[in-house]
Structure formats: structure tokens, C-alpha cells
Amino acid sequence: MGHLIRCITTDGQIAATAVDTTDIVNRAEHIHQTSAVVSAALGRLLTAASLMGHQLKGEKDTLTLRIKGDGEVECLIAVSDSQGNVRGYPGNPIVEIPLNNVGKLDVKGAVGNGTLSVSKDLGMKEPYNGTIELVSGEIAEDIAAYFAISEQIPTVCALGVLVNPDLSIKAAGGYLIQLLPFAEEKTIDALEESIKGLPSVTEMLSSGMNVEQMVRKALNKFEVEVLDEADVAYKCNCSRERVERALISIGKKDLLKLAEEQKVTEANCHFCEKIYRFNETELKNLAKSAK
Numbered sequence: 001m002g003h004l005i006r007c008i009t010t011d012g013q014i015a016a017t018a019v020d021t022t023d024i025v026n027r028a029e030h031i032h033q034t035s036a037v038v039s040a041a042l043g044r045l046l047t048a049a050s051l052m053g054h055q056l057k058g059e060k061d062t063l064t065l066r067i068k069g070d071g072e073v074e075c076l077i078a079v080s081d082s083q084g085n086v087r088g089y090p091g092n093p094i095v096e097i098p099l100n101n102v103g104k105l106d107v108k109g110a111v112g113n114g115t116l117s118v119s120k121d122l123g124m125k126e127p128y129n130g131t132i133e134l135v136s137g138e139i140a141e142d143i144a145a146y147f148a149i150s151e152q153i154p155t156v157c158a159l160g161v162l163v164n165p166d167l168s169i170k171a172a173g174g175y176l177i178q179l180l181p182f183a184e185e186k187t188i189d190a191l192e193e194s195i196k197g198l199p200s201v202t203e204m205l206s207s208g209m210n211v212e213q214m215v216r217k218a219l220n221k222f223e224v225e226v227l228d229e230a231d232v233a234y235k236c237n238c239s240r241e242r243v244e245r246a247l248i249s250i251g252k253k254d255l256l257k258l259a260e261e262q263k264v265t266e267a268n269c270h271f272c273e274k275i276y277r278f279n280e281t282e283l284k285n286l287a288k289s290a291k
Helices: 022-032 036-053 107-111 140-150 185-195 201-206 211-218 240-249 252-261 280-287
Strands: 002-009 014-020 062-069 075-081 086-090 114-121 128-133 155-163 169-179 224-232 264-268 275-279
Touching: 002 022, 002 036, 002 211, 014 036, 014 211, 022 036, 022 086, 022 169, 036 062, 036 075, 036 086, 036 107, 036 140, 036 155, 036 169, 114 140, 128 140, 140 155, 140 169, 155 201, 169 185, 169 201, 169 211, 201 211, 211 224, 240 264, 240 275, 240 280, 252 280, 275 280
Parallel strands: none
Antiparallel strands: 002 014, 002 224, 014 169, 062 075, 062 114, 075 086, 114 128, 155 169, 264 275
């Protein structure tokens, strides 16, 4: 179980959200059997989705982050509900490339050049969609660029995933720090001074700091008030009923063809790898509801 906290400075000029996603990224690695660099890339995106999803207002609102690049990982998908629970998957779970020039996992190299898309389903007729070109492929910088370009919100974003030699996750998490409307110039200067020389997210978590301590260290020039906290998890909402609806959507003709071609048809969830099986009779019954 991960833990998320949302805070505001007492002068009302800066909002901050931080989350420990160590258990979430461990769960994702276990499901998708990702290599180290893919765990780092997917873990960062899942962390960002949790932070951004928790900002949604409606109980049933959802947010989807999608990175599509020309690197070997191909694409990354992360989906969050409004509580900050997330799920996701990589296009290619196994990428083996050298470390980058500072001896760390080369997330930028695995992702390559491409785009970051943000989709918010707010219960309206159409979802809100925004897309930007990746500015680095390191993901945190890309999230900050999305806020600056698409939502005009000055944002500091830090994301981190520390992978153990056995490919389990030692630490994962991140934070968003955002200037609120009418923030004063002196507040901006103080924020820049506050985050100067700040240890990485994984350094802080590995040293035993919790998310509140991480926020207070990042905003050490300010008084901080905690607004709310939440436990968050890797949570897939797939079900047999959802898969049935998806099968019905392919049409009567194709369902009957599947029923004739194989005794058992399998459908697996991209997010949790759960397998749903349908026999010939079940497919024919679904075909009765299809067009």
C-alpha cells in the first residue's frame, strides 16, 4: 500500500502533493516482469498518474497518461482514479540497454523521442485531452512541461524509482510542487532556494523519510499545512463483465467465427495480466447481444 499526502503553504501560494509508491511499483514489476529500466520508467509514470489523479474532483473521474516514443519500450500507459489508485503497463516489458553517462538506469534512452498525452475523463460528453512533445524522456521533466504548456501552472516535479539487483523495488515515489495563482515573486525566489540541492526522491525515501517529511524538506522555507492524506494502491478494475462487453463490441459475425475456430477463447487484461476464458457456448450467447 502506498501513501499520498496533499499540502499547502500557510500563505496560500504553493500547493504540494507527494506519494510513496514503493509497493505500487513492486506490484507492477511482479505483474509485468519488467527489466530494471522499464520498472524505472513505468514506475515514474505510475507515480505521476497517482499524484495527478488525486487532483481530480469527481469521485468517478479518471486520468490516463500515455507516453509513446521511438525507444525500445515503445509506449507506457498509466491510469489513475480520483483517489490516486493506479494501474499501468509497458509496450515492451524487457529492455536491456547500458546505463547512462552518470551510471544510472537510462530511462530517457528506453523511452526515446515522442509524445506525452494526458486524458481526463471528467464525466463529460468528451474527455479532456492534451499532448506535448517529450522534452527529455526522463518523465518528471515532461510532466512539469505538460503543466506549464497545457495548463499554465508553474510546476516542480520529481519522480524516482530505485531498483534492487534482484529487480525488486527498493524505493519509489515523487512529488508535485505548484505555484498557485497570484504567487508573489518573493515566493518564487524562496521556492527556488528551498529546492536547491534537495536530495533525490529515492535518497529521501531510502533514508527513512515519509512523504510528509519529504514535502517539508522540499518546502523548508515555508510553513506547511497538511490538507489530506490517502492510502493508494495498484488497483485494476477489470472484470468478466467488462471483458464480455468488449467481446460483444467486436460484433456478432466475429464472435461466431471465434466460437467455430477454437474451443476456448482467452482474453487477458493488459493491466493485471488476468486471463478470462470463454467456451464456444458462452461466445454464442454473447453473439446474441451483438450487432
